[in-house]
Amino acid sequence: MKIPFSPPHIDEKIIAEVADALRSGWITTGQRTKLFEQKIADYCNCKRVVCVNSATAGLELTLHWFGIGVGDEVIIPAYTYTATAAAIIHCGAKPVMVDVNEDFLINVENVKKAITSNTKAVIPVDIAGFPCDYDKLFEIANDDNIKKLFKPKNREQEQLGRILILSDAAHSLGATFLEKKSGSLADITVFSFHAVKNLTTAEGGAISINLPANFDCDKIYNELCVNSLHGQTKDALAKTKAGGWRYDVSTIGYKCNMTDIAAAMGLVELERYDSLILPRRKEIFDRYHAAFINDDRFICPIFETSTKKTSYHVYALRIKNASENDRDRIIQQMAELGIATNVHFIPLPLLSAYKKLGYKIEHYPIAYNLFSNEISLPVYFNLTNEQVDIVIQALRNLL
């Protein structure tokens, strides 16, 4: 029996909704995208949501909106996917990497130490769906001495008066911290709807705006929408209204709007996300956990505390005392049994492009240790208990 790692959850309901979108005569950004934005905002309890075609584009659009560019620094964990850092580099700024905690999340003490007068933002990453310490991150950003270091360069930075907390929540839709949902935990939060994520639109992302009260979130919403579509003052839908052809281009924008075909998929999944998708993912996590928690050959991931709840995205198991080679061999042998596993993630300083930029893994010992013996197990809606047991048994036998 083959067990894939994370196939998308596509059923007849999604296919029917996509077919409806295709037949409707409107396939790019339109009513379905606007409805999806509203539903995500309601779900996360945040002010406004802009849908885009990827989380990467969402991060870049947000950094651009905040005026981040050459000479600026943005603090990120070394333990993340390349998208987090690439968005910063594409804006001309510098990613400043810091090491993480044993729970895979950015270490806030390290964030504090890394802040300079060039720091404009921090991008904490909710690895595996487990929320970062947002209370502590805001405490640092609002600290008087740290605020004094902040040198605003434009109106938005002046208005905020401190470092921006921009959450990379590619994994954490539905996760909570102190009963608040991801999407309302940071100033701005970016979700991914890529094919392997908990909720997918094939490719897609969303920017959730939750800035302090002195910001006009409706205005920012409009700005981000315009900037996701070439800076054009009218989107395709507005232009097709009879006589509405004339438009202006207010800024040299990006091109990363979401299509209604993608939104059709997202609408169906979001509707049943809390009632169906997350509960099943939780059952799978619990089944893995019960199997490994009392077996001292393994280190189980932390996915629930008194204040935090995961979105059950990645079950990041670690094999105690395994070297990188041991772990790789286990993945290979699992593959030979037809079981696909994965590693989340290769710390950025181990990748060629980041080595060339001068990042060194020696500076991130915890990230390296986590990576070296981590193995992500299959978790997806249609994974059966029998299959979970096969994965568990295979891993035990191989060890």
Ligand SMILES: *Cc1c(COP(=O)(O)O)cnc(C)c1O
């Ligand atoms: C998937 C992922 C992204 C990028 O998402 P896209 O929608 O593919 O751009 C960003 N950050 C993390 C941590 C991810 O896992």
